[in-house]
Amino acid sequence: xxxxxxxxxxxxxxxxxxxxxxxxxxxxxxxxxxxxxxxxxxxxxxxxxxxxxxxxxxxxxxxxxxxxxxxxxxxxxxxxxxxxxxxxxxxxxxxxxxxxxxxxxxxxxxxxxxxxxxxxxxxxxxxxxxxxxxxxxxxxxxxxxxxxxxxxxxxxxxxxxxxxxxxxxxxxxxxxxxxxxxxxxxxxxxxxxxxxxxxxxxxxxxxxxxxxxxxxxxxxxxxxxxxxxxxxxxxxxxxxxxxxx
Ligand code: SF4
Numbered sequence: 001x002x003x004x005x006x007x008x009x010x011x012x013x014x015x016x017x018x019x020x021x022x023x024x025x026x027x028x029x030x031x032x033x034x035x036x037x038x039x040x041x042x043x044x045x046x047x048x049x050x051x052x053x054x055x056x057x058x059x060x061x062x063x064x065x066x067x068x069x070x071x072x073x074x075x076x077x078x079x080x081x082x083x084x085x086x087x088x089x090x091x092x093x094x095x096x097x098x099x100x101x102x103x104x105x106x107x108x109x110x111x112x113x114x115x116x117x118x119x120x121x122x123x124x125x126x127x128x129x130x131x132x133x134x135x136x137x138x139x140x141x142x143x144x145x146x147x148x149x150x151x152x153x154x155x156x157x158x159x160x161x162x163x164x165x166x167x168x169x170x171x172x173x174x175x176x177x178x179x180x181x182x183x184x185x186x187x188x189x190x191x192x193x194x195x196x197x198x199x200x201x202x203x204x205x206x207x208x209x210x211x212x213x214x215x216x217x218x219x220x221x222x223x224x225x226x227x228x229x230x231x232x233x234x235x236x237x238x239x240x241x242x243x244x245x
Contacts, residue, residue: 004122009042012120016113020093026109028094034061038089038117045085045232047121049114049137050129050196052092052102063088068197071204072129075197075218079225087121089114091136107136118189124232126189130196137191144193149224151231152191192231194224 001008017037023029036053039062056066064072076083092102092110114137118126128134131144138152195217203215 006043009120013042013117016116016120020113023093023113026094026106028092028096028106031097032094033058035093036061036063036090036095037093037113038087039063040083040087041085042087042121044087044121045124045236046081046127046228047087047089047118047123047125048127048129049133050088050090051132052090052099053095054099055095058095063090064197067201071197071201071218074214075200075222075225078214079222079229081225081229087117087123089117091133102132102136107132111136123189124235125228126191127228128191128193130199133196134191134193142193144195147193148195148220149192149227152193192224192228194228195221 001011020037021035023035036057040047050064053063054066054068056069057063063069073083076086091107091114093113094110096102096106126137128137131142134142134144134147200215200217200221203217204213207213
C-alpha cells in the first residue's frame with residue numbers, strides 16, 4: 001500500500017482511532033460514553049477543528065450531529081460545500097461536564113491526537129471553529145470575533161518552538177505552498193478561524209420545521225466559508241498545475 005494513498009490514510013486513521021478509543025490521558029475519560037475521534041474524507045482539502053463533543057456526539061461518537069451540527073450543515077449547504085468532502089474533529093475527544101470550556105491540561109493531553117489527525121489528512125487548510133480551537137491551535141488569546149476570516153500562517157511551528165503568537169497575515173493574501181518534505185510534528189499549515197455554530201445559534205432561533213433562522217452572524221460566517229472555499233479551490237488548481245508540469 002502506497003504511503004499517502006487514500007487506503008493508507010484510512011488504515012492509519014482507523015489504527016489511530018482504535019488507539020484513542022481507550023484513552024485515559026485526562027480525567028474526562030471518566031464521564032464519557034465514546035471518544036469522538038473525528039470523521040470525514042481522508043483526503044480532505046479542509047479540516048475543520050472545533051472545541052469538544054456535546055451530549056449527542058458523546059452518545060454516537062460522531063462529531064457535529066446536535067443543533068450546532070444542524071446549523072453547520074445548513075451554512076455549508078448554502079455555500080455549496082459538501083460536508084462529506086471535509087474532515088471534522090474537535091480539540092478534545094471527550095465531552096466536558098455540563099459543556100464547560102476545556103481546561104489547559106485537558107487540551108494538552110488531547111493535542112497529540114489532533115496533530116496526528118492533521119498529519120494524516122494533510123489538508124490544504126485548517127478551519128478552526130470558535131475561540132477554544134483557535135487558541136489551542138495557534139497559541140495566544142485571540143478573539144474569534146476580531147480575527148474571523150483572517151489567515152493565520154503556519155500555526156504549528158510557532159506553537160511548538162516559542163509558544164508565542166504567530167503573525168496574522170493580511171486578509172486576502174494567498175497562503176504559501178507547503179513544503180514537499182513534511183515531517184511528523186513539524187507541520188506547516190495555514191488556518192482560518194470562523195465562529196462556532198453554537199454562538200451563531202444564539203441569534204438564530206429554531207423554526208417549527210426544525211431548521212434555524214439565518215441571522216447576521218450566520219451570513220457573515222457564510223461569507224467566511226465562501227472565502228475559504230475560493231482560496232482552497234485556487235490552491236488546489238495551482239497544485240494540480242504544478243503536478244502536471
Ligand atoms: S479528552 Fe482526549 S486526552 Fe482526555 S481522555 Fe478524552 S481522548 Fe483522552
